[in-house]
Amino acid sequence: MDKMWLLARALLPDGFAQNVRVTVRDGLFVAVEPNVTPDGASADGAQRIAGLALPGVPNLHCHAFQRGMAGLAERRGPASDSFWTWREVMYRFLAHLTPDDAEAIAAFAYMQMLERGFSTVAEFHYLHHDVDGTPYADLGEMAGRIAAAAAATGIGLTLLPSLYGYGGLGGQPAVAGQRRFLNDPERFSRLVERSRVLVSTVPGARIGIAPHSLRAVTPDTLRAALEIAPDGPIHIHAAEQVKEVEDCVAWSGRRPVEWLLDEMPVDRRWVLIHTTHMTPDETVRLARSGAVAGLCPLTEASLGDGIFDGARYLGSGGRFGVGTDSNIDIDPAGELRQLEYAQRLAHRARNVMATAEGESTGRRLLSEVLAGGAQALAQPAGAIAPGCRADLVVLDTTHPDLAAVASDRVLDTFLFVAGREAVATVMAGGAIVVEGGRHRGREAITARYGATLKRILAA
Structure with a gap:
């Protein structure tokens, strides 16, 4: 009706x-x-x-469970704090999280997204198994909890089951804190199909895949993941941290975004999350690929990641959207404000993301994230x-x-x-x-x- x-x-x-x-x-x-x-x-x-x-604004990158740990990593440790020490706090938090907990936290995060202006969310979902790494009787138990939270709150959902198989570049063994994430391609294939069934009860829901990062897959398992999902969006973390870039160069002789653009069919289906550390050449190549850069300015600032080269990317015709990532402060206006202000600090200029004299910076930012977010979620949104x-x-x-x-x-x-x-x-x-x-x-x-x-x- x-x-x-x-x-x-x-x-x-x-x-x-x-x-x-x-x-x-x-x-x-x-x-x-x-x-x-x-x-x-x-x-x-x-x-x-x-x-x-x-x-409504699409949220193209979310780890819903991390809303529950917001504020837990704001105490300085014995050494210099970084993304890598923050990650240890996350592992300790996950040691106590049940499926009921995950659903409750996701529902709260999604409620806040709706209250503040996000209307759809791409859930980059890598929390799959029990605390000791044993798969639940229903392989999609945790995916089902995400779907339930989306249905209860009314937010639009694109669910991205994440393939996570290793602990570092070149197939290094995973550490204990990562055991809840791990799947090989065969089990991942079954997880994707089960997730497809589970989200069918959420109106308008979509399914994609999320190879977690080049740290968590090998070239062979990444290619296997692409064969599992011949359509739908493909999201991957890339070049968030300097150490990640250095490790990738040591492993392959190339930087993460460079490697992906050289070795993978990166096109409009792809969303590269963060891409904080790119060379000018990588920036232009990614812009021209048709892929979306998934920016999470508040999380990137919180973790000390660095500043995305927004002016060069946008000037090269690149498409981008924003996500809440660790959900420390769920706020689409806040993400866009942080994005622009970081550009101002980097360039010591104002209205950097506006593209022409007299153009409204707010209008430009909103227009870009509506279009880029809709593409990233494979949703008719924006x-x-x-x-x-x-x-x-x-x-x-x-x-x-x-x-x-x-x-x-x-x-x-x-x-x-x-x-x-x-x-x-x-x-x-x-x-x-x-x-x-x-x-x-x-x-x-x-x-x-x-x-x-x-x-x-x-x-």
Whole structure:
């Protein structure tokens, strides 16, 4: 059955429009009609939504379970802290996590994503087995918990089961903390198929694969993974840390992104996560490949990863999106703000990611992550247009920071000033899941999450 809403204002592919009637069927926009008569017959039967409606933002990189460990790695150790010492905190946290815990944490993370403006998520899912590494009776137990959390919150889902077989480049043995992640290609194939069944109950869900990194696969197992999944998105961590780049050069004579571009069929299906440390040549080659760079600016700053070469990449026609990765601060406006501010620090300039004189930086950033995120998730998302997912983020234009601005200045003020405080209503897949800034299931989801953390942190 069709449902209709009348949007007071909306950002459509060709610009801002007033009094936009949208018709939704099976979670998709089937009609988008601007400039209808708000009190006349053309608006009959449409529920009115005040404010400014933007397309929902795709989150292209998430490890949901890490939301539960946010804040646990902010104490300096005996040596210089880094990504690698942070990873040890993660391994200790995982020693206590049950499937029920994973579901509760994922639901809380997804609820926060929706409340703050993400409407779809790509779950880069590598937590597969029990604490001792033994597969659960249902190989897809943990994947099923991700699907359940997505269904309960209403967020759109692209599930990416991750192939993780080794502990370092060149097929080095995994360490004890990685045992919950490990599969060989044969078992991974069964996991992908089981995951496909499990997400079939989540409206609009997609399946892809995520070879974890060149540290966690070999060339042979990476090629085997590609044969398992001849279609759908392919996500992989690449060039996040300087040590990773140095180790890859020692192993292969090439840098991680260079190796992938040389050895793999990198194209529009691929999403290279982080790509923090690339040479100018790698940056241009990746931009021209059609792949998406998956940027996680808040996590990359938290972990001390470095700064992505955004200006060169965008100037070369590269496509990118943003993700929440470790979920330390779930906030699409915050990710974009951090991305731009890091560029300003690196170049000692302002409005670096805008591409022309007079262009709105907020409009450019939002446009890029909507298109890049939709491609990365293989979802018909990122626009208020027929055939796209019925995802909306509606800003409260009575918010004091937004009340006196119009056009692209609303986007600049939203991203750089008001942020998530301005999010009033969120629609995901044609269902209103957030009203007045609060998720419809907030009380129960939050209570379950709180109880879960109390038990884990007391262990």
